[in-house]
Amino acid sequence: MKINSIGFFVSGQKSQNYNLLNSENSSSQNNKFIRKHPDILNQLLVNYIPHVSFTAKKFTPLSIKDLPCPCCGKLMIPMDVVNKELTEQVLSGTSRIAVRALKQFEKYMHGVEKTCFARIEEASRKSPRKSLQEILQGLRQESLKTLEPHQMAILEQVDKTGEALSPASKRKLNSLTAEARKLIKESSSVTYDPMTIDDEAENLVIFRRKIFLHKIADWVENLPEQDKAVGAEIFKAAQKLKTAKDDPDALIVKYSGVVTRKVEGQYVTMLRTSYEIGQRLILPAVSTFEHVRPKSDGGSKELRNGLAECFGCNNARGGMPLEQWVKLHPEMEDNYQYYIDTIISLINSNTLHMRENLHHYPRLIAETLRSESNGRIKLNITGLKPLPEAKRAFPKAVLAEA
Numbered sequence: 552m553k554i555n556s557i558g559f560f561v562s563g564q565k566s567q568n569y570n571l572l573n574s575e576n577s578s579s580q581n582n583k584f585i586r587k588h589p590d591i592l593n594q595l596l597v598n599y600i601p602h603v604s605f606t607a608k609k610f611t612p613l614s615i616k617d618l619p620c621p622c623c624g625k626l627m628i629p630m631d632v633v634n635k636e637l638t639e640q641v642l643s644g645t646s647r648i649a650v651r652a653l654k655q656f657e658k659y660m661h662g663v664e665k666t667c668f669a670r671i672e673e674a675s676r677k678s679p680r681k682s683l684q685e686i687l688q689g690l691r692q693e694s695l696k697t698l699e700p701h702q703m704a705i706l707e708q709v710d711k712t713g714e715a716l717s718p719a720s721k722r723k724l725n726s727l728t729a730e731a732r733k734l735i736k737e738s739s740s741v742t743y744d745p746m747t748i749d750d751e752a753e754n755l756v757i758f759r760r761k762i763f764l765h766k767i768a769d770w771v772e773n774l775p776e777q778d779k780a781v782g783a784e785i786f787k788a789a790q791k792l793k794t795a796k797d798d799p800d801a802l803i804v805k806y807s808g809v810v811t812r813k814v815e816g817q818y819v820t821m822l823r824t825s826y827e828i829g830q831r832l833i834l835p836a837v838s839t840f841e842h843v844r845p846k847s848d849g850g851s852k853e854l855r856n857g858l859a860e861c862f863g864c865n866n867a868r869g870g871m872p873l874e875q876w877v878k879l880h881p882e883m884e885d886n887y888q889y890y891i892d893t894i895i896s897l898i899n900s901n902t903l904h905m906r907e908n909l910h911h912y913p914r915l916i917a918e919t920l921r922s923e924s925n926g927r928i929k930l931n932i933t934g935l936k937p938l939p940e941a942k943r944a945f946p947k948a949v950l951a952e953a
């Protein structure tokens with residue numbers, strides 16, 4: 552949805568000792584696979600990088616601190632507040648300094664990130680001079696160990712579902728799961744030294760959920776007609792492998808592992824920076840511009856179609872129509888009301904400097920939510936006090952925007 556990466560870490564990369572990944576010198580299967588499927592590399596590159604649009608900066612709700620997310624109800628934090636405190640300099644220093652800076656955002660962190668942060672904080676107490684990335688390396692082994700039985704159980708489920716396949720399809724599936732098991736076993740002892748990511752690291756093949764899923768998807772696509780339905784079941788079973796979004800161990804493994812990225816036209820294998828790790832911990836709670844009617848469905852970036860929503864929810868909804876999304880999450884009906892109540896009380900009080908900018912917002916967004924949810928969401932905006940006479944004719948520009 553929203554494009555423009557913020558807080559990306561390009562400036563910090565040059566100092567890292569990374570590898571150029573040329574076709575001649577790499578024997579890594581992962582990397583070969585990535586080169587064969589540049590679309591996947593693209594997905595790996597953009598995965599979970601925050602997206603905030605420039606025009607959305609004018610959207611006042613994005614600058615309100617402690618606004619509850621209209622979707623999950625958790626408190627949100629504006630991106631500029633995060634960027635001001637969690638700078639590259641602060642997060643790239645010792646973990647003692649980085650943890651202290653992160654601590655002030657702990658109350659905003661979502662569950663998975665809060666658990667990770669607690670582990671980082673504890674490890675940092677023992678090794679305060681290590682960087683965040685070095686701290687993650689120390690946590691990596693244990694997380695790999697915790698994930699392994701879960702991953703093996705999923706692979707077993709995949710093979711079991713595959714029993715119903717024709718022999719040739721089954722053989723191919725079993726070779727894919729055997730390869731995955733081997734990779735999981737081999738990666739279970741891999742940690743990295745952030746200072747010396749070298750040829751060795753590049754040649755290590757590690758298990759990655761995304762690549763495994765792509766291989767399964769490829770395989771399903773080429774299945775004979777009679778195996779397609781079972782293939783789809785298998786893909787569903789494989790998707791149950793834990794992700795960094797829903798599991799602290801998966802997050803630790805992902806952020807302590809190497810990534811392949813395109814930098815200045817070349818593929819490089821590198822570790823994520825401490826800056827990236829620190830920002831990732833707060834990312835799901837950052838407020839982003841949400842199109843009530845999805846952009847893909849012609850929804851515009853206007854006051855009447857905008858919600859400030861946490862990155863986590865925004866990312867999860869994707870382009871799903873609102874009516875469907877609300878049906879899946881009935882608790883949202885209350886959360887939309889908490890959201891608008893908070894905004895209304897800010898408009899009513901004289902403290903909100905952009906009071907006039909937002910005065911039409913509750914009415915506009917209530918209309919949009921009502922029509923987009925097919926009458927399901929009915930916001931109560933009767934608490935909104937009228938603007939004083941003198942101000943009513945004033946906000947022309949805002950009306951034009953609305």
Ligand SMILES: [Zn+2]
Nearest residue numbers: 620623861864
């Ligand atoms: Zn949310």
